[in-house]
Amino acid sequence: MTAFPVEPAHDVADWMRAAFIDEEAPLLNEEHIHLRDARLGVLWCSLPNERQGNSVVGLCEEATFIGNRWAKARWEQQIGGWFGEIPDFLLTFDAGYADQCSDAAFCALVEHELLHAGQKKDKWGAPRFNSQTGRPVFGIRGHDVEEFVSVVARYGVGNAAGRTRALVEAANRPPIICEADIAGACGTCGRGLTKP
Template identity: 55%
Template structure:
């Protein structure tokens, strides 16, 4: 049975969930001029909601991000791929190669944030202004899930010599053919956890986000 998002938020006194950040009005009003606006309020909200210890809707899947530097942007620039709109995207703070490209982006990051973030999240301001609370949280958490930690050959989390997590863009937990699951079952296809999670129903709300994620679409096209 679907559980609505708002009662979950209201059940916790002083929860920051109901205080979701909204895009600035001028971004919504300006057309024809591309705008990217730093949105530190999104990161603060996400940490208070589901990243940091003591968060109102804590998700331990994101515990590696407690030591990460995260940054976010609002934008009014329409984006899409293969006929699908993109409303959110997660990227590493700097591209892996290209001295001039890397240098130009580094300069822009310093101007925006004063530092180079480990991950940069970008969100469509128009969508985020009109979507429900549940859809907004699902979108932010979906992009945050892409802000992952590298794994070694045995699947264990990797760390740098400094002791900090080794960060990387993360794909989805499950990549399998439906036919394999249909013919051989969830255990044989190693998707039992996904099936059990689906059968249990949503903890917060039932929303659809992944097809509008720029990170997902880029990885699918790779």
């Protein structure tokens, strides 16, 4: 571990592309296709984080800064120094959690954060593209399901918020990705990702 709790994780960004985003990715998820054109910055953090009483082990943010000119200049110098450019999205992962979790849990965490790295839609629901560059217009995507287990337990999935029923139906089917696929693309020992 270094003297600083946050370090860039270039190898993780490369692995994410190779595992989930690239056309020949062994765990390809079609929902990440727009990210082929995205600049992704990935960080390891060795500090625990919590939000609203829950542990936070991953975070996806648009790499933007709001503040005075000097603070913005410091931020741009640090982020640009780490990644060579300002990424479209900045993904931060808890190094301690990643070190002890299973391969499937790590893959699920990474994909969860990648799913937050969304592409904005126009008023008809079609993906938006920048008219000058042709690149996707990026934005943070919210969760598909936002509900408490207690509400589902007490009132059933039909009375729960959002897409809870779809989540329950998916949970009752076998996973699409099997352990052998994960081991071939990730493998804790073969992951080769450096954590602070």
